[in-house]
Amino acid sequence: MSEKVVVIVGATGGIGRATAQALAKSGYPLVLAARDQAALEVLAQSCLELGADGVLAVSVDITVKSQVEALFAKAKDHYGQVDVVINSAGMGRLKPIQTLAEEEFDQMLALNLKGTFLVSQAAALAFGTAGGHIFNIPGILGQYPMATAAGYCASKFGVVGLTKSMALDLKRSNVRFTLLYLGGIDSPFWNEAGMKVQRDKMLRPEQVARAIAFALSLESPAIPTELVIQPESHVFV
Numbered sequence: 001m002s003e004k005v006v007v008i009v010g011a012t013g014g015i016g017r018a019t020a021q022a023l024a025k026s027g028y029p030l031v032l033a034a035r036d037q038a039a040l041e042v043l044a045q046s047c048l049e050l051g052a053d054g055v056l057a058v059s060v061d062i063t064v065k066s067q068v069e070a071l072f073a074k075a076k077d078h079y080g081q082v083d084v085v086i087n088s089a090g091m092g093r094l095k096p097i098q099t100l101a102e103e104e105f106d107q108m109l110a111l112n113l114k115g116t117f118l119v120s121q122a123a124a125l126a127f128g129t130a131g132g133h134i135f136n137i138p139g140i141l142g143q144y145p146m147a148t149a150a151g152y153c154a155s156k157f158g159v160v161g162l163t164k165s166m167a168l169d170l171k172r173s174n175v176r177f178t179l180l181y182l183g184g185i186d187s188p189f190w191n192e193a194g195m196k197v198q199r200d201k202m203l204r205p206e207q208v209a210r211a212i213a214f215a216l217s218l219e220s221p222a223i224p225t226e227l228v229i230q231p232e233s234h235v236f237v
Contacts (some may be wrong), residue, residue, distance in 0.1 A: 004216065005079045007031040007071070009062055009119055010089025012039040014185060015137070018205035019086060022213050024052035031056045031075045031082075034089070054079070062089055062115035072126040084216060085123040086135040087116050092152045105151040112155035113162065120166055124175050131174020133223075135212060136163045139182050140230065167225075176223045178215055182208060183230035203231055 006023055010016040011032035020032055024047035032040050032047070032055060040057035047055045056078045060071045075082050090112050093104040120134055141149055142156030160179060167177045184202040208229065215224045 004083040005029045005031065005075065005081050006084040006086065006216075007033060007075055007082055007123070008086045008088065009033045009060075009071075009115075010087070012036055012043055013088055013090075014205040015182075015208050016086070016088040017043060018209040019088065019212050020047050021050055022206070022209035023216075024048070024050040024055075026213065027051050027053045029054040029079055031058060031071075031078070033058045033060045033062075033071055035059060035061055062119055063110045065118050068118045068122045072122045076126055081128075081130070082123065082126045082132065083130075084133045084135075085119060086212065087119050088137055089115055090137065090139075092149075094148045094152060096148055097150045100151050105154075108151050108155045109158075112152075113158040116159050117162055120163070124166070124170055124173065127173075127175060129174070131176070133176045133178070133216070134163075135178045135180060135215070137180045137182065138163075139180070140184075140228075142179075143181050143228075178224050179226045180208070180211075181226065181228040201231055201233060203229060 006028050008016050008020050008030065011020050012034040020030060020043060023030060030047055030052050032044055034040055037057065037059040040059065044055040044057040056075060058071050058074055060067045062068055072082060091108060093100065093108060116136055120136065123132065123134055136159055138156040138159040141153050142160045145153050163177050163179055182203065185208065186202040186204055211227055211229055215227065218224065
């Protein structure tokens with residue numbers, strides 16, 4: 001059993017779900033957060049059956065500060081502490097800049113960038129003097145540009161700058177950060193992204209979950225500040 005309480009935001013998505021189930025098998029106490037309460041309850045039950053040392057399911061819209069603050073208040077009320085936060089919530093609309101709607105651009109900035117800011121800020125406050133570990137996921141498009149992804153890249157490049165600057169602000173507060181630069185993941189993201197892709201050649205969410213579990217297993221002072229994981233067909237691209 002692990003004594004680290006882990007909050008997973010976007011828990012019902014591909015990476016979030018796989019990570020919740022992987023950490024449940026190792027006995028982590030979990031806080032699962034997403035918008036769909038019914039889906040959260042189903043996932044929570046499966047995590048309990050896999051061995052999680054407690055599961056709290058909280059419906060939250062991470063673009064709303066009061067809801068994010070309530071999430072961490074509930075987590076601390078339930079467990080008495082928060083030690084790890086995994087930001088796996090996100091969305092994308094992949095279109096040429098000529099056809100990308102202002103509303104779609106705003107949605108990506110709100111969820112991918114503002115949501116990461118609100119969750120990371122609230123987490124840093126919830127950790128207290130003990131510190132903690134925050135995983136943010138810019139993906140590979142937070143590192144390299146791509147045609148049809150101007151709006152998405154803007155939000156994800158922003159996550160990188162935000163995270164690296166927060167790390168400097170919080171370096172004396174024992175708050176550690178890991179950035180995950182992931183290649184294409186076979187996840188529900190692609191159901192609405194607006195691009196046809198070969199999902200059978202992508203990374204599986206379970207592979208990402210194992211990488212996160214490995215990062216959590218490292219003893220202090222070791223900290224993987226950045227992890228790059230690509231499908232074989234995209235190595236060093």
